[in-house]
Amino acid sequence: MASDTRTRSSGASLAAGVLATALVARRAREWRQVRRSRALHALPAAGAGSAADAARVVCVVPMFQETDLAEDTVRFWRRLVLDKTVDAVVLVTTVKESDQAGPTTHALLEKALAADAAGTDSLVLLHCQEVCPYRAAQLDLAVEWARERFTTAAETESLWIGVYNADSRPQPETFAELRKEIAAAPDVRLFQQLVDYVIPDREGSGKVAAGNAVLQTWWTLSHYVSRNTQGHAGDTVWSRTSPHSTFGHGEFIRSDFLDFIGGFPRYAYADGLLLGWVARLAGEPIGLLKSRDIAEVPRTARDLVLQQTAWLRGLLNFGVTVAWCRSQGLLRLPDAEVKLLRARHLAIPVAWGLSTAAVTAGLAAELHRVIRGRSSAAGLARVAALASYPVLPGLVATTQQQRVMGLGRRVAGVLASWPVEGLAFWPALHGHLRHGQQAPAKTPR
Numbered sequence: 190m191a192s193d194t195r196t197r198s199s200g201a202s203l204a205a206g207v208l209a210t211a212l213v214a215r216r217a218r219e220w221r222q223v224r225r226s227r228a229l230h231a232l233p234a235a236g237a238g239s240a241a242d243a244a245r246v247v248c249v250v251p252m253f254q255e256t257d258l259a260e261d262t263v264r265f266w267r268r269l270v271l272d273k274t275v276d277a278v279v280l281v282t283t284v285k286e287s288d289q290a291g292p293t294t295h296a297l298l299e300k301a302l303a304a305d306a307a308g309t310d311s312l313v314l315l316h317c318q319e320v321c322p323y324r325a326a327q328l329d330l331a332v333e334w335a336r337e338r339f340t341t342a343a344e345t346e347s348l349w350i351g352v353y354n355a356d357s358r359p360q361p362e363t364f365a366e367l368r369k370e371i372a373a374a375p376d377v378r379l380f381q382q383l384v385d386y387v388i389p390d391r392e393g394s395g396k397v398a399a400g401n402a403v404l405q406t407w408w409t410l411s412h413y414v415s416r417n418t419q420g421h422a423g424d425t426v427w428s429r430t431s432p433h434s435t436f437g438h439g440e441f442i443r444s445d446f447l448d449f450i451g452g453f454p455r456y457a458y459a460d461g462l463l464l465g466w467v468a469r470l471a472g473e474p475i476g477l478l479k480s481r482d483i484a485e486v487p488r489t490a491r492d493l494v495l496q497q498t499a500w501l502r503g504l505l506n507f508g509v510t511v512a513w514c515r516s517q518g519l520l521r522l523p524d525a526e527v528k529l530l531r532a533r534h535l536a537i538p539v540a541w542g543l544s545t546a547a548v549t550a551g552l553a554a555e556l557h558r559v560i561r562g563r564s565s566a567a568g569l570a571r572v573a574a575l576a577s578y579p580v581l582p583g584l585v586a587t588t589q590q591q592r593v594m595g596l597g598r599r600v601a602g603v604l605a606s607w608p609v610e611g612l613a614f615w616p617a618l619h620g621h622l623r624h625g626q627q628a629p630a631k632t633p634r
Contacts, residue, residue: 209575222411226383244347244349245342245347247351248278248279249328250281250357253324255355256292262355266278266312274361276339278312279314281316284316284320315330323457328350329453331350349443358484359481363480366479370476374476378443378468379443379464379474379475380476381439381440381465382439383481384409384484385482388486397609399594399602400583400605403599406588416431419431433469434462435461435475438482458506459499463506467519469522470511470527471519472522494612498620508531545608548579552572552575579604580604583604
């Protein structure tokens with residue numbers, strides 16, 4: 190009996206050691222990539238060329254239950270329109286919000302636009318009457334408006350649609366960089382820009398928001414940049430199956446690609462992910478913009494769980510996308526590559542969800558050994574390595590806000606946010622297996 194107990198304990202220690210080593214190695218690789226990604230800067234757009242000069246850029250902002258952000262959103266985009274940074278901005282509300290108590294987002298936007306008429310010929314408000322479970326109907330309505338407004342550009346494949354959320358505040362140089370890239374890569378019909386996630390400057394933002402801002406930005410720099418670069422740079426099986434997509438904000442699509450796929454995807458939740466997956470399956474590259482979209486994170490733990498659950502549900506929709514592309518005749522990758530791409534995409538939510546449980550279990554097992562007095566130097570090292578895994582991203586400031594935040598707040602934030610994010614995997618998996626609701630009616634931010 191004692192021998193069996195010692196054997197099980199030794200096996201558990203070995204497993205914890207392997208896990209700790211793997212996680213520390215992963216963080217080391219991520220840190221190297223974060224350092225490279227932080228050094229990325231958009232190049233000057235001077236001399237962009239005729240393709241960029243002819244391009245018309247229309248930014249679309251679908252809005253649903255955004256009463257807290259309505260006025261500030263109008264203020265931000267009006268400034269870009271007046272500066273001629275973009276050709277037009279379309280704010281699109283939905284009839285789905287019309288039954289709520291109090292002023293709707295549409296009413297508040299109308300009021301904000303009426304208060305200052307400057308630029309309103311290029312800053313327009315549309316109201317989508319189509320009831321659709323997803324925001325694709327709002328996006329398609331805005332694209333229809335843009336095609337009518339810029340008919341020549343649409344006919345000459347020079348009309349670009351940018352998609353942003355109500356909380357998006359893209360850096361002004363984004364659009365100069367886009368025009369430069371349009372001229373440099375005329376065959377690329379989709380671009381995704383990088384994102385810096387920040388704490389909302391509104392009441393209720395606490396430690397969880399601070400930690401999530403750190404972790405989300407860390408993920409973008411440590412994983413997305415390398416996957417996009419790998420997928421865009423080569424023509425090998427590994428590059429063609431690199432698991433990256435668009436985000437649903439900070440993305441730009443040439444209008445003829447939307448024609449090619451029949452508009453924004455409506456067959457499942459998370460049109461941003463679906464759009465990028467369709468492009469990958471159809472053999473279309475996704476370019477990378479170094480300029481940042483500054484986007485908010487959820488303010489509370491409850492909203493974070495709801496958001497991460499919705500995102501995970503979206504990540505689990507890759508198989509549905511494959512089936513849809515096959516039915517529409519858009520599938521260009523061989524079956525073997527489709528399977529590999531599907532496996533690499535599936536690994537993302539699985540690793541996301543299981544890492545929290547694995548680290549927690551490993552820590553619990555090693556701490557139990559320490560408490561019972563059976564620890565060793567190696568055991569204490571395993572505890573330290575496992576405990577450092579969620580903390581390490583908080584040691585590095587990747588944005589100006591994080592530098593101002595300070596080391597103590599960053600570390601406290603990631604310790605609060607990391608387990609909350611891990612909790613979201615289980616309701617997402619349960620809902621996916623039961624084919625239940627795709628996502629909440631509104632994904633919290």
